[in-house]
Amino acid sequence: MTPEELSGLVVDVIRAAVGERRLDLAEIPDAVVIERPKNRDHGDWATTAALQLAKQAGLPPREVAEVIAEGLRALPSIASVDIAGPGFINITLAAGAAGELARAIVEGGPGFGRGATNQGRRFNVEFISANPTGPLHLGHTRWAAVGDAIARVLEASGAEVAREFYVNDRGVQMDKFGASIMAVANQQPVPEDGYHGEYIKHLAQRILAEQPDITALPEAEQFVAFREAGYRLQLAQQQGVLDGFNTHFDVWFSERTLHESGAVERAFAKLRAQGHMFEEEGAVWLRTSDFDDDKDRVLRKSDGELTYFASDTAYYVDKRDRGFDVCIYLLGADHHGYVNRLRAIASCAGDDPNINIEVLIGQLVKMMKGGEEVRLSKRAGHMITLEDLVEEVGVDAARYSLIRYPVDSPLVLDLDLLVKRTNDNPVFYVQYAHARISSVLRNAGELGIDWRIAEFDPAQLVHERELELLGALGDFSRTIATAAELREPHRIARYLEDLATLYHRFYDNCRVLPRGDEPLEPMHIARLWLCAATRQVIANGLDLCGVSAPERM
RNA sequence: GCCUCCGUAGCUCAGGGGAUAGAGCAUCAGUUUCCGGUACUGAGGGUCGCAGGUUCGAAUCCUGCCGGGGGCGCCA
Secondary structure, three states: OOHHHHHHHHHHHHHHHHHOHHHHOOOOOOOOOOEHHHHHHHHOOEEEEEOOOHHOOOOHHHHHHHHHHHHOOOOOOOEEEEEOOOEEHHHHHHOHHHHHHHHHHHHHHHHHHOOOOOOEEEEEEEEOOOOOOOOOOOOHHHHHHHHHHHHHHHHHOOOOOEEEEEEEEOOHHHHHHHHHHHHHHHOHHHHHOOOOOOOHHHHHHHHHHHHHHHOOOHHHHHHHHHHHHHHHHHHHHHHHHHHHHHHHOOOOEEEEHHHOOOHHHHHHHHHHHHOOOEEEOOOEEEOOHHHHOOOOOOEOOOOOOOHHHHHHHHHHHHHOOOOOOOEEEEEEHHHHHHHHHHHHHHHHHHOOOOOEEEEEEEEEEEEEEEEEOOOOOOOOOOOEEHHHHHHHHHHHHHHHHHHHOOOOOOOOEEEEHHOOOOOOOHHHHHHHHHHHHHHHHHHHHHOOOOOOOOOHHHHOOOOOHHHHHHHHOOOOHHHHHHHHHHHHHHHHHHHHHHHHHHHHHHHHHHHHHHHHHHOOOOOHHHHHHHHHOOOOOHHHHHHHHHHOOOOOO
């Protein structure tokens, strides 16, 4: 039985009790909270329904619990019900009912655990959005992993999701970038405020190889040619690297197209109609201070130039025009000052900033190697890039370790640890469990055991370790739903680590395959189903992290 | 000055108002005729930064302080 099914049973019992006037409730809940008790002595599952409903029922929680417990005890799939503490209801399932979950998981396959809490909602998840003026650094790498995982988790909750990368291909930084490449190509010193990385030299060399006559162009033309060629090459570099990082964007949105397509004018028209635009000192402003922002923002400077803020504004309006219900932004902590102004944009556009826009702020990433912090600097020559990290630890370890912490906690990656193939390294611990199960199932095949077509008797699963494992498996759906709702994919990783531990404990105590010349018993088949179910959940969970589930390692 | 994040075991960190606050590492002590020991079992280790408040109940929510990271001024 899945916890969702159990929740349904509890609701049925409550409804019946209300019908018989044993409970007096104005409103019967659609579902109740079903949790695994921390202490296994308390049974398979627990619900706080009585505590939640006591006030409404006008009864002490324990009396409400007694009514619910009585109804549950009459059900054949429930072995026993206890009331504890202030009114917890602890439930132990009948032998076969708990084990049926393994069948549901195996039959559910890759789709097991998915939910519908976000069915029908369209999300735009924007992340990284680096300038196309250099390689992606470690901060970008965190967003690549986390943003993609958030998108995956949202999809698993039924949502339609677009992953979007905003390309800042307009403005001063692009010009500095172009000027830097041109300077190097002409063997001149790079401007003081330009880009100095080694990659600038490589870009210059490639462009010179492709366009040998480029330095013969007049300076103004040459500058544009270098800038555009560098842009094309650098963007392609970022795209290739992200592709290799298992992060695939649906939309690469160029800031230039925002201006060329008339999106800026459309956005301005909308904001003007909403009544939040005004002119002062020759500049055009958005009155964001009408909302949470601490001051008004300039859209068009007095010299006629559009500000970066104007692009942000038009971009948001454009996303909403494209039909997204919720626009999620992932920004680094160094951009946290943008939160209020972004939310104010939504408000000025007539949207609800608590519904249509979400800005997630992530703390920055540090990296340790040999006990020393490696400093990051986009402008400096010594830059730690996504490729550097992947080269050292691989895509799986990189993604997993970036995902397994809440984004609002600062992250320190210990490279020396991440290359270890031991269980200090959580991704190996989880992947190892998957490989170990795969091995057991392979061995079953070699013994001629086809557990899939053999009859599965779930009542065979009665060992304490088996029930523990089943309980954890049953928590997977709720973990996904919570991770999606809170935009916290790290919960998936933590869940997988707990699940792996419980699998190892089961494996240590419960022999799965018949030994030597032992006959094949129904218990063996049942345990193989449990193994297969566990492997499926681990694989599904790793997929939500964008991490591979190896059958051998 | 204002904003924001953090403060939980020796270390790195989980813990969306619920039962005795958890995990990994580290330390110490154990476990294997045969399915992957890259595993498992046990022990020690805590005024959950401090003080108030909200309520049946607070590590969790609110306020104030202390300590630390980061940010903010027609810049991109």
